[in-house]
Amino acid sequence: KNEVEQSPQNLTAQEGEFITINCSYSVGISALHWLQQHPGGGIVSLFMLSSGKKKHGRLIATINIQEKHSSLHITASHPRDSAVYICAVKETGNQFYFGTGTSLTVIP
Amino acid sequence: KAGVTQTPRYLIKTRGQQVTLSCSPISGHRSVSWYQQTPGQGLQFLFEYFSETQRNKGNFPGRFSGRQFSNSRSEMNVSTLELGDSALYLCASSLDLLVFGSYEQYFGPGTRLTVT
Numbered sequence: 001k002n003e004v005e006q007s008p009q010n011l012t013a014q015e016g017e018f019i020t021i022n023c024s025y026s027v028g029i030s031a032l033h034w035l036q037q038h039p040g041g042g043i044v045s046l047f048m049l050s051s052g053k054k055k056h057g058r059l060i061a062t063i064n065i066q067e068k069h070s071s072l073h074i075t076a077s078h079p080r081d082s083a084v085y086i087c088a089v090k091e092t093g094n095q096f097y098f099g100t101g102t103s104l105t106v107i108p
Numbered sequence: 109k110a111g112v113t114q115t116p117r118y119l120i121k122t123r124g125q126q127v128t129l130s131c132s133p134i135s136g137h138r139s140v141s142w143y144q145q146t147p148g149q150g151l152q153f154l155f156e157y158f159s160e161t162q163r164n165k166g167n168f169p170g171r172f173s174g175r176q177f178s179n180s181r182s183e184m185n186v187s188t189l190e191l192g193d194s195a196l197y198l199c200a201s202s203l204d205l206l207v208f209g210s211y212e213q214y215f216g217p218g219t220r221l222t223v224t
Contacts, residue, residue, distance in 0.1 A: 033213070041145075041196050043215040086151065094164045096141070096153035 003027050006087050006099035013106050019074040021102045023087030026068065034061050034072050035086040037101070043086075046072070077106045110135065112201050112216035120222045126187040129219045133180050133201030139163075140182040141213065142174060145196040154197075157182050158204055186221075194223045 005024045013019050023032070034046040047054050047061040049070065054061050058077075063070040074081055087099040113132045121127050133140050141164075142154040153166040157176035174184040180201070186193055197220075200213035 031211075035215075041198075041218045041220070043198060043200075043218075045213055045215065048212045088151070094156075095166065096143075098151040098153075100150045 002100075003091070003097040004087055004089055004099040006085075006102050008102060009100065010103045011105070013077050013104070015078060015106055015108050017077050017106075019077050019081075019104065019106075021072045021085050021087075021104070023070045023072070023099055024068060025070075025087075025089045025097070027089065027097065028092040029065075029089045030092050031090045032063055032070050033088040033090070034070075035088060037084045037086060039083075046085075074104075077104075079106045079108050082106050112199060112214050114197075114199055114216040114219050116219060117217065118220050118222075120224060121189050122224055123189055123191060125189050126185060127189060127221060128183050128185045129197055129199075129221070131182045131184075131199035131201075131216055133182070133199075134214055137201035137203055137214070138180055139202045139204045139211065140176055140180065141200045141202075142182070142184050143198045143200070144168075145198060145218075146192075146194070151198075154184065189223045191223050194221060196220050 007022050032049045035043050036046050037043045049063040058075045060073040082105050084101040084103050086101045089097050115130045139158045141156040145151045156164040160176045171187045176182040196218045198218045200215045202211040202213045
């Protein structure tokens with residue numbers, strides 16, 4: 001049983017395209033995190049959400065608590081956005097659960 | 109401000125040996141969490157320490173243990189290594205904004221452990 005499901009698993013886009021990555025979860029949460037992992041392993045926290053919507057540059061993250069769903073949007077995608085994007089939730093019982101990641105490749 | 113540092117960055121051990129990994133959090137951060145990442149299982153939560161106390165623990169056997177020191181630096185130890193313990197071990201530190209019920213995490217570069 002996966003507490004966090006992401007889709008799609010793999011995504012290839014042309015530079016400039018609008019990209020959406022989806023995350024659904026099955027547990028009660030206190031926060032949802034979107035993480036970015038580049039080849040070589042380093043992880044960067046992009047967003048932490050508990051409600052609503054956040055925007056940082058070309059990245060937008062939304063969460064619908066009632067539907068247990070979050071989306072990460074990338075506007076005007078660029079090759080440097082190529083990375084694995086991981087959805088993670090902090091359960092109200094304080095456990096962390098991770099999605100399996102979405103591998104994004106943006107082609108120039 | 110310096111980021112989260114982990115040492116060593118790479119490590120090769122033999123089955124049956126034990127290993128200790130170290131994590132120095134961002135100055136002022138009191139919470140340190142540890143994660144294991146493998147190609148098969150993805151990222152999994154190991155444990156979290158706050159003020160020298162283990163606050164949460166994931167679903168890992170007792171061979172995996174950790175501790176946190178008074179300066180918030182943390183170590184994790186894996187005893188009797190198995191081939192399946194080969195993984196990238198990541199630590200993350202955070203302020204502990206319990207009033208909000210959640211907190212942003214800052215990840216270290218990881219220690220890549222290979223067990224042969």
